[in-house]
Amino acid sequence: MAKKALVTGADGFIGSHLTEELVHRGYTVRAFCYYNSFGSYGWLDRADKEVSGSIDFFMGDIRDPNGVREAMKGIDTVYHLAALIAIPYSYHSPDSYVDTNIKGTLNVLSAARQLETGRLLTASTSEVYGTARYVPIDETHPYSGQSPYSATKIGADRLAESFYRSFGLPVTIVRPFNTYGPRQSARAVIPTIVSQLLAGIEDIRLGSLTPTRDFNYVKDTVRGFIMLSECEDSVGEEVNIASGVEISIGALAKQIIELINPAARIISDEQRIRPENSEVERLLGCNKKINKLCGYTPEYDLEKGLSETIEWMRGNLSSYKSEIYNI
Secondary structure, X not given: OOOEEEEEOOOOHHHHHHHHHHHHOOOEEEEEEXXXXXXXXXXXXXXXXXXXXXXXXXEEOOOOHHHHHHHHOOOOEEEEOOOOOXXXXXXXXXXXXXXXXXXXXHHHHHHHHHHOOOEEEXXXXXXXXXXXXXXXXXXXXXXXXOOHHHHHHHHHHHHHHHHHHHHOOOEEEEEEOEEEOOOOOOOOHHHHHHHHHHOOOOEEEEOOOOOEEOEEEHHHHHHHHHHHHOOHHHOOOEEEEOOOOOEEHHHHHHHHHHHHOOOOEEXXXXXXXXXXXXXXXXXXXXXXXXXXXXXXXXXXXXHHHHHHHHHHHHOOHHHOOOOOOOO
């Protein structure tokens, strides 16, 4: 009998890829999508009909405990990815991040406890670590809330930990480092660079170029989530998904420019530069724990992942507003 899985945030970037992969693997999948008057399932609107026809769509709001509980009924495994994630937007709308990321996670945890859900995986972020105090960053690294976004994700993670410790809830905190790939919004750096270049813009506007990041292709991130969900030893653990490789934003931009238009140049845009104490200067993750738990290793290097991302964006450039700063 196929396992029944629920993905919250299924209409988003990582969530849509995860939903599709679960269908391909034979799971019975319910996709929790954000209710809207357009009846849109987000990126899943573009899924192959064979895939979308196999999905049980549930429209709701992660902030609503009643809808969350209803969506989780009869489900074996919950992948909780619904969240507000843009750091600049969290500067002026922190209340909405508390409501979505902390209270939304609490709704999922409470429903899982009440319904005795078999497995729950909650999506964290490498931003909870803040600027690296040592590298590679393992799961014992201290937390640092350098933005309202990261602070709410720290809160959500600690709530998940408390439900494991207090009630024995079978939860795993999954902590991807910077995920990229097809469908990612232009609030993230790789689609920001690629969309400007593909639109023919030669002055590529970016913020700070010195921070380093550990980039992970979305198919690797999705595979990590699924492997952890199928690994009993991951219950009660918080686990990085990381490539173990870092690159500065400046070096990344130059690499992408060489792939698309070597004549382009990088322009510093003041509005894209984050407050000094809020910018995470270095992220380089350790993936030893996930490898030990379930044998995970990345299958994509940056060159291969960028190639697939650029190819997809060439065919979907109309989804991006390359001329504006997306937050």
